[in-house]
Amino acid sequence: MKFAVVVFPGSNCDHDAHYAATHVLGQQAEYVWHKDTSLGNADVVILPGGFAHGDYLRTGAIARFSPVMAEVRRFADAGGPVLGICNGFQVLLEAGLLPGAMLRNRSVRFQCEHVLIKTEQTDTPFTLACRPGQVLRIPIAHGEGNYYAEPDVVARLEKNRQVVFRYTNAEGVQTEGANPNGSVGNIAGLCNERRNVVGLMPHPERACELALGSSDGLVLFDSVVRAVTQGAFAAAR
């Protein structure tokens, strides 16, 4: 199967996502330039981390105008699995593919560190290989990861079981101390109503090998390989 890794001019985790897909998982992956209007024949689309267009304005605010985004939207509308990591998540929010917005971290500083997140939903293409409630140790690296949505939106997300990942302690309990950035409801990752588009602030591609400190992120990639192989989330190309 084939991953498409979208490259915005300021993407800087594109190589890492590509490496995880190819070297760690042994799958095919191709970079797709943001000015391109085709995703090739990809089975999965990854919007990687970085600073898409410098992000001096609002993270991801300009990226939604990149030509490739129309194609990403079409792919998502057709049910194809899309994963937004960090800046990619921010781009999905700005593009309206996921609800809500990002504020600056509560600390008003950039934070890079390992955090714990609990997998709350296992019926998305990126979590179906997870145990329900599985706690993953995955790094974050962001200055604007403080997720916010209006209370009615958050209520709808909860009701529809769209909160996929939440910052918790090692026991999977949602605590204030486990919340690194002030996100409402400790939300670390979301999916859309159709459940094929997932965005999260932590970087699973940085946690695919024990040598780097954790391999807990691998399960997201294993999940989508299984999902595509089973035809569960095949996009109409």
Next chain:
Amino acid sequence: MTIAPDVLERHGLKADEYQRIVDALKREPTLTELGIFSVMWSEHCSYKSSRVHLRTLPTTGPRVLQGPGENAGAVDIGDGLAAVFKIESHNHPSFIEPYQGAATGVGGIIRDIFTMGARPIALLNSLRFGPLDDPLVRRTFAGVVAGIAGYGNSIGIPTVGGEVGFDESYTGNPLVNVFCLGIANAVDIIKGVASGAGNAVYYVGAKTGRDGIHGATMASAEFDEKSAEKRPAVQVGDPFMEKLLLEACLEVMKTDALIGIQDMGAAGLTCSTSEMGSRGGAGVEIDVSLVPQRESGMTPYEIMLSESQERMLMVVKCGREAEVEQVFEKWDLHAVRVGEVTTDGKLRVKNRGEVVAEIPNGALTDEAPVYRRPMAEPVYIKEVQQLSLASLGTPAAPAEIFRRLLASPTIASKRWVYRQYDHMVRTNTLVMPGMGAGVVRVKGTNRALAMSVDCNSRFVYLDPFAGAQLAVAEAARNVACAGGVPIGATNCLNFGNPERPEIMWQFAKAVEGMGAACRALDIPITGGNVSLYNETDGRAVLPTPVLGVVGLIDEADKVVRRAFQGAGDVVIMLGETREELGGSEYLKVMHGLIRGVPPVLDLAREAALHRVLIDGASTGVIRSAQDCSEGGFAATLAECCIGTGLGVDVEMPGAACATPGLGDIATLFSESASRVVVSVAAGREADLLALAARQGVPARRIGIVGGARIRVSIDRRRVLDEPLSEAEHTWTTAIERFFESARAIA
């Protein structure tokens, strides 16, 4: 026209230097030419005070692919790859405008690396500030860290290590030294040369503005109360632009269409045109009216001297221009043909066709003034080397000293700092910051590179020769602790005003010591940077010659980390502890003193120690290793435990001590060189002891990893028995507490 004395002074030129300009041109210079000379002959660009000393450093070796003189040095790391690296200072701008000063420092060194055709994969930094209880220092410190983070994070190069030190002398003159390392195919290394008459000279990247004019001259003067007025000389960084430039340059380099390329750092267009021409034995002619400009009405003088960031100069092979332009267009960058290579060896600057400057390249580069400045041993040296430990009274209890040292910002965890740096991007980071040397793997190979930047400036202050040697030893030791063979180094020499004979003496002695140590440890210095005039109101910083060492680890999975690995492992001390408290953190923290003589360093024994560490790592015998530096053995022991949940119980022989009643203090807190605390699996201790014996390195089993306390006995008396959790809390939160308490007061 004749140049008035006040114009000369504003350009930082002396009367005799002006005469040399007239001699070189065989006429009076134009104002544009005067500006060009002033930046090229500034200390920052010409190394006029330091050059005669730098020539004595060892710069060659079988692995050296590129020594000093290019944008960065390069060493062979096998598999056809080269590690390209350099360290640079951005001290003066960082004091005037901490965020932008530090950010553009990062931007500058990154450009130096990718200019060589290497993809940057790691950053380190060496920082010095005044004491953190000063609110102005906290502002500078926070601004510098945020600036480094803002630039490095955005461009996506991990900051994997470094060091931060604090001393009163840096209050008005912080040091911001940034190291960058990249990987290139050895055969694809590209240089900053202009050659081939008629080849096009291209300007690429950001537009030129009025920012940074005379930045190089500013960095070559002392600070005084008027320094804040120099703020316009600090440039503003745009990491996104640099990211575009990085990707576009690496892409264009793959096409083989370039003759040479150089970034526009200090002295901007002036430096890149004259240096590229000089290296290639050619001339360069440009028309400044073609240069993309951010502001209207800029004069040739301003365009030539602007230090606007994120710009490069390239020489493109004739007939390949379209290919090059296409790549830059993809990245939405300016790539403008501004001139061409000539045969006359001159830098010729035109403005809409009219010549406004014409200078032989040699006059700006190789023939720039070189000074053998007078030197004299400072009077303070003999005085501060006197240290009577007995006169300091009865020492405090070891437990109290231990706690205060762990809370000292120089020793304490720098988590507050490195948490703001993306240290994991590019998924190569095998050893995280704050754990000794930073280690990154080299994808596509089995190898990894360990890197460390170090300098204990107190030692250099007390004895520049010995102190610089100790800096080399410490940096190399840190790399060896990770299992890396030191294969190359880069230096950043931060000193005061070289026109003062005592500063020049410090400088010369330090360079001598650095050279001697590098020769003894077989580590070539492939480039670096000199930062002089680090003074405010006539007070110089502690002399701070920082050395960055790169070490090669053949098998990345054999990398050794600082932290203890498991309960029951055996702790072994390599090296000998002596009564060496001169210049120690103990004296500074407990008595407010920087006195005495630095620890004795036996370079042959240091080299032998490195062999033990490297062999012990590659054979898998050593499970953890951490060297003893500031805070001595006790601080090292704590650092080995912290983060592991594992305590330790050790029994040390008392250090021989001439001062009555100070034996325990010396054993715990002496900063004797060439010492490392290692751990091995139970049953492997004999292997390590035998290895050490073969190399003639003193080694002794001192205890066992385990429990929840840090316990030290000396000659069977328990002298330290601290809960690990408390030591860990003290050490981990020391720096952030300065910010929290400040917030509470506000």
